[in-house]
Amino acid sequence: MTADATWNEAAVRERARAFLAANDPAAMDRLDFLRARFDAGLAWVHFPEGLGGLGAPRELQAVVESELRGTPDNRPGRIGIGLGMAAPTILAFGTDEQKRRFLRPLWTGEEVWCQLFSEPGAGSDLASLATRAVRDGDEWVVDGQKVWTSVAHTARWAIMVARTDPDVPKHRGLTYFVCDMRAPGVEVRPLRQITGEAEFNEVFLTGVRLPDSLRLGAIGDGWRVAQATLMNERVAIGAASGRRTMIDVVCETWRSRPELRTHDLHQRLLRLWVEAEVLRLTGARLREQLAAGRPGPEGSGMKLSFARLHQELSGLEVELLGEEGLAYDDWTFRRPETVDFVGREAGYRYLRAKGNSIEGGTSEILRNVIAERVLGLPSEPRADKDIPWKEVPR
Amino acid sequence: MTTLLYTEVEEELRAAVRDLLADACPHSAVLARIESAAPYDGDLWKALARDIGAAGLLVPEELGGAGASAREAAVVLEELGRAVAPVPFLTSAVVATRALLAARTAGPGEVVDDLLRRLASGEATAALAVSLAASPYRRVGAEVTYEPADGDAAVVSGRVAGVAGAEIADVLLVPARLPERDESALIAVETGERGVEITPVTSLDLTRPVAMVSLGSARGRIVARGVGADAGGSIVGEALRFGAGLLASEQLGLAEWCLAATVAYVKERRQFARPVGSFQAVKHRLADLWLEIGGARAAARNAAGALADGDPGTAVPGPVAVAVAVAVAQAHCADVAVHAAEECVQLHGGIGMTWEHPAHLYLKRAKADQIAFGAPGEHRAALAGLVDVPAPV
Incomplete structure (x- = not known):
C-alpha cells in the first residue's frame, strides 16, 4: 500500500489499532513507544513509507491522533520548529541519507531543532544576510551572527542559511545547511524578552566547520529552500x-x-x-x-x-x-x-x-507578500536589485 | 458533512448567471436605469427567472421549481452582488419564497402551492411586506391588521415602510394581526387589488430601492396563521434569518468586485512616476481587505451550508448552529462589504466620487445591505446569548 488511493480512513484506523495492540505504551519506555510509532508510519501519515509515514492523505492524521489519544506524545510544544519547519524542508530538499538520519529523532523529540535565519542586519530583508560559509575541501567554514533563535539552548541541530557567494545579487548567493549546534565555535547566549524570560537567543558562529553532507539543497539555491521553510512556518504559526x-x-x-x-x-x-x-x-x-x-x-x-x-x-x-x-x-x-x-x-x-x-x-512583510504575490501589485523600487551583494551599500 | 467549497454544479450555475449579467447588466445600463421610472430591471429579471431558473431555485420540483438549496441561491447572490444587479431575486426568490416554503411546512394548502408555482415559473414576483431593516430578532407585523372574510379570504389595512422589491412585486406577503387579539397571519395580497398603494421612496440604494406600502381594506388570502407573535420562531422570523444568512453572499460578491476593480485601477494609475499600487500605504490596505474577504467567503459559505442542511426534514446542524452561522456571517460580511466599497471609492481618488463611475452604486448597496435584516451590532448582540458571552449583570 503505497499510493494515496489505497489509504482510507478505515485502513489507517486498522493500522493504528494493530500498532497499539502490538505496542502497549504502559509496558514500554516512552521513547521506545514513539520510535515504534514512527517506524509503523503513524508519525505523520502524509510522509513517505520508511520516513514515519504511509504516503497517505494528510487529513488522515486525525484518525491516528484519535486512535492514539492518551498515549505518550512527542511534546510538540518543545519541538515545534523541527516539526513545522525543519521536517518539511528536509523532506523536500534533503538527500535520502539526510532524511534517514534526521527525521526519526526529530519527530520523537530526541533531537530538538532551531532556526538560524535572522541576523542583526537581516530581519525582514532576510536575503541580505551576511553569515559567510566558505568551502574548504569537504567542509564549509561558517562565520557570522544569528539572532532571535528560539530554543537554541536546547537544540541539537539548526536549519541555517549562509552566504556562499558574495559576488552575485543577494538572493542568488545563499546556501542552506543543517548546522551542528554542538560543533566547536557555536556559542549560544540568551536574549531576555519583554516577558522576562529568554525563549530566544543570539548565536555566534566562529570558524564553525560543517561537513558538506550537512548542506541541504544545491549550492546557491538557499533562498528557494528557505522560502519553503518560511511558508511552512507561517502555516504552522497560523x-x-x-x-x-x-x-x-x-x-x-x-x-x-x-x-x-x-x-x-x-x-x-x-x-x-x-x-x-x-x-x-x-x-x-x-x-x-x-x-x-x-x-x-x-x-x-x-x-x-x-x-x-x-x-x-x-x-x-x-x-x-x-x-x-x-x-x-x-x-x-x-x-x-x-x-x-x-x-x-x-x-x-x-x-x-x-x-x-x-x-x-512581520505583518508588514506579509501584507507585501499578499499584495504582490496574490493581488499582483507591483513591488516597491529596490536599491539592491541586480547588483552583487558585496556592492550593496550598508 | 457540509463543505465550505463550491461544487461543480454551483460553479456551472455561477458561470451561467455571470454570462447573462455580462451581456444584460453592464454598469452603463444600471447607471442609466437608476433614475428612470423603473429602477428594477424587469427584462433582466425575466431572463434570470426563466432562462436560468433562478426564480424557482428554492421551489420544490413538484411545484415547477429546481428543488435546489440555500447553497445554490447563495452563488446566484454572489454574482448579483458583483454586478449590483437591480433584480428582485433576494426579495422574491429568496425571502418571500422562503416564507411561503415555511408556511407550506407549517400547514400545506392550495393557496401556498399556487403562489409557489407562479413564483417558480417567473410569471409572478413577490415581496415580504416588512421593512428591509427588519431583523430575525425583533417582532414584525404589528403595524398591519386584518379582518377575516369568507374562507381563506381576509381584508388587510395598514402601512409598512421600507419594503424592498415592492415596486416590481405582483404579490405582497403581509404579516398582519387581528386587532385586540394575539393572533396573526401571513396574507397574500395581489398588488393589483383595490386599496393597495405602493409609493416609491427616494432611496439610498439606487439599485434596490424601497417603497412605502399602504393597504386600505385590501383583499387577500391567508397563507398561514399564528405567525408573528414570536418573530424569532415564526415563519417571518425564519424567512428573515434565511435572508440575513444569504445576504452575506451578496455582500461577498459585492466586496469581491470592489477589491478587483480597485486592484486593477491602482495597477494602472500612475503618480510620482510609478503605479500607485506599488506604494505600501496602498498595498497594505488592499492586503487587509483581501484577508477580510477571505473570511467573508468562509463565513458566507458556512451560513449557506447551515441554512441548506437546516432545511425542514433534515435539521442536521440544529437550530442554534444555524442561528450562530447566520449571525456570524452577517456580523462579518456586512462590514466587509461596506469597507470594500469605501476603499474602492477612496483608492480611486477623484474618479471614485463621480456619478459616472460605478463605485457609488456599490457603496450605496453595501451601506443599505449593512442595515438589511439586522445591522451587525444586532447580530453580535444575538450571539451573546447563542454562544454564552453574557452581557454585564
Whole structure:
C-alpha cells in the first residue's frame, strides 16, 4: 500500500489499532513507544513509507491522533520548529541519507531543532544576510551572527542559511545547511524578552566547520529552500487547530468573572468572538482546499489574522481583569523549553502575543507578500536589485 | 458533512448567471436605469427567472421549481452582488419564497402551492411586506391588521415602510394581526387589488430601492396563521434569518468586485512616476481587505451550508448552529462589504466620487445591505446569548 488511493480512513484506523495492540505504551519506555510509532508510519501519515509515514492523505492524521489519544506524545510544544519547519524542508530538499538520519529523532523529540535565519542586519530583508560559509575541501567554514533563535539552548541541530557567494545579487548567493549546534565555535547566549524570560537567543558562529553532507539543497539555491521553510512556518504559526485557543481562554475568564464585565468590553469581546469564528472557518476552508488538492492563497493570510486576533484578545483580557491586571505572574529570567502562546497568566499572554506579528515574517512583510504575490501589485523600487551583494551599500 | 467549497454544479450555475449579467447588466445600463421610472430591471429579471431558473431555485420540483438549496441561491447572490444587479431575486426568490416554503411546512394548502408555482415559473414576483431593516430578532407585523372574510379570504389595512422589491412585486406577503387579539397571519395580497398603494421612496440604494406600502381594506388570502407573535420562531422570523444568512453572499460578491476593480485601477494609475499600487500605504490596505474577504467567503459559505442542511426534514446542524452561522456571517460580511466599497471609492481618488463611475452604486448597496435584516451590532448582540458571552449583570 503505497499510493494515496489505497489509504482510507478505515485502513489507517486498522493500522493504528494493530500498532497499539502490538505496542502497549504502559509496558514500554516512552521513547521506545514513539520510535515504534514512527517506524509503523503513524508519525505523520502524509510522509513517505520508511520516513514515519504511509504516503497517505494528510487529513488522515486525525484518525491516528484519535486512535492514539492518551498515549505518550512527542511534546510538540518543545519541538515545534523541527516539526513545522525543519521536517518539511528536509523532506523536500534533503538527500535520502539526510532524511534517514534526521527525521526519526526529530519527530520523537530526541533531537530538538532551531532556526538560524535572522541576523542583526537581516530581519525582514532576510536575503541580505551576511553569515559567510566558505568551502574548504569537504567542509564549509561558517562565520557570522544569528539572532532571535528560539530554543537554541536546547537544540541539537539548526536549519541555517549562509552566504556562499558574495559576488552575485543577494538572493542568488545563499546556501542552506543543517548546522551542528554542538560543533566547536557555536556559542549560544540568551536574549531576555519583554516577558522576562529568554525563549530566544543570539548565536555566534566562529570558524564553525560543517561537513558538506550537512548542506541541504544545491549550492546557491538557499533562498528557494528557505522560502519553503518560511511558508511552512507561517502555516504552522497560523494554524492553531484543535487545541485551546486564545478566544477560549478569554471567554472562560469572561464567564467565570461576571463582576468584571463592562458594556464596552462586552461589545469588543463579541466583535473578537466573531473574528475568531471567521478565522476558524477560514482555516477549515483552507484545509478543505488542501485536502481537495487545490491549495488556495488564503494560507499566507492566516498568520496575519491570527497575530492581530491574539494581540487584541490578550490585551482585552488584561483590561478586563482590572486591578488584577496590574500584577504580573513572574519576571524571573528563565529559559523555557517550550513555547505556549496561551500559557501562564494574562499579562504574559499579552506580552508574548506582541511577538506574533514579528516572528516568522512581520505583518508588514506579509501584507507585501499578499499584495504582490496574490493581488499582483507591483513591488516597491529596490536599491539592491541586480547588483552583487558585496556592492550593496550598508 | 457540509463543505465550505463550491461544487461543480454551483460553479456551472455561477458561470451561467455571470454570462447573462455580462451581456444584460453592464454598469452603463444600471447607471442609466437608476433614475428612470423603473429602477428594477424587469427584462433582466425575466431572463434570470426563466432562462436560468433562478426564480424557482428554492421551489420544490413538484411545484415547477429546481428543488435546489440555500447553497445554490447563495452563488446566484454572489454574482448579483458583483454586478449590483437591480433584480428582485433576494426579495422574491429568496425571502418571500422562503416564507411561503415555511408556511407550506407549517400547514400545506392550495393557496401556498399556487403562489409557489407562479413564483417558480417567473410569471409572478413577490415581496415580504416588512421593512428591509427588519431583523430575525425583533417582532414584525404589528403595524398591519386584518379582518377575516369568507374562507381563506381576509381584508388587510395598514402601512409598512421600507419594503424592498415592492415596486416590481405582483404579490405582497403581509404579516398582519387581528386587532385586540394575539393572533396573526401571513396574507397574500395581489398588488393589483383595490386599496393597495405602493409609493416609491427616494432611496439610498439606487439599485434596490424601497417603497412605502399602504393597504386600505385590501383583499387577500391567508397563507398561514399564528405567525408573528414570536418573530424569532415564526415563519417571518425564519424567512428573515434565511435572508440575513444569504445576504452575506451578496455582500461577498459585492466586496469581491470592489477589491478587483480597485486592484486593477491602482495597477494602472500612475503618480510620482510609478503605479500607485506599488506604494505600501496602498498595498497594505488592499492586503487587509483581501484577508477580510477571505473570511467573508468562509463565513458566507458556512451560513449557506447551515441554512441548506437546516432545511425542514433534515435539521442536521440544529437550530442554534444555524442561528450562530447566520449571525456570524452577517456580523462579518456586512462590514466587509461596506469597507470594500469605501476603499474602492477612496483608492480611486477623484474618479471614485463621480456619478459616472460605478463605485457609488456599490457603496450605496453595501451601506443599505449593512442595515438589511439586522445591522451587525444586532447580530453580535444575538450571539451573546447563542454562544454564552453574557452581557454585564
